[in-house]
Amino acid sequence: MNLQTLPHHHHFQTERMLDHMPRQEAFAAAAEMMKLMSDYTRMRLFWLLCHCEECVVNLSAMMNMSSPALSHHLKLLKACGLIAGRREGKEVYYRAVNSPEANALHLMIEQMAAISCPEIRIPGEESAADAEK
Numbered sequence: 472m473n474l475q476t477l478p479h480h481h482h483f484q485t486e487r488m489l490d491h492m493p494r495q496e497a498f499a500a501a502a503e504m505m506k507l508m509s510d511y512t513r514m515r516l517f518w519l520l521c522h523c524e525e526c527v528v529n530l531s532a533m534m535n536m537s538s539p540a541l542s543h544h545l546k547l548l549k550a551c552g553l554i555a556g557r558r559e560g561k562e563v564y565y566r567a568v569n570s571p572e573a574n575a576l577h578l579m580i581e582q583m584a585a586i587s588c589p590e591i592r593i594p595g596e597e598s599a600a601d602a603e604k
């Protein structure tokens with residue numbers, strides 16, 4: 472047994488935690504995604520993309536932002552793997568990806584901002600509730 476010891480000994484079992492500490496990189500990746508959410512405009516954009524798929528021009532209008540400013544936010548969210556773009560003709564449509572990370576942030580935003588999912592149905596989209604039927 473090569474248990475690492477802590478400087479203070481309080482008769483707790485905390486030293487066992489040292490064997491179960493996840494890699495630092497795992498926390499760094501999570502912090503990177505949370506850092507993106509530290510900008511409330513970007514958080515709002517990400518939340519929007521959790522509920523609809525839209526092109527840059529329409530997203531700019533919805534967010535009341537210039538296309539270059541909006542594109543900058545999209546680029547950061549895409550680099551972190553939270554959103555994806557789909558090209559159709561001349562347009563690229565963006566939406567949040569269906570990943571544990573994106574879903575966790577979606578839920579976290581709604582819980583922390585005390586808001587809920589909009590009750591709208593996007594044509595062609597199936598909600599989790601529908602899938603169970």
Ligand SMILES: [Zn+2]
Binds near residue numbers: 521522577581587
């Ligand atoms: Zn939602």
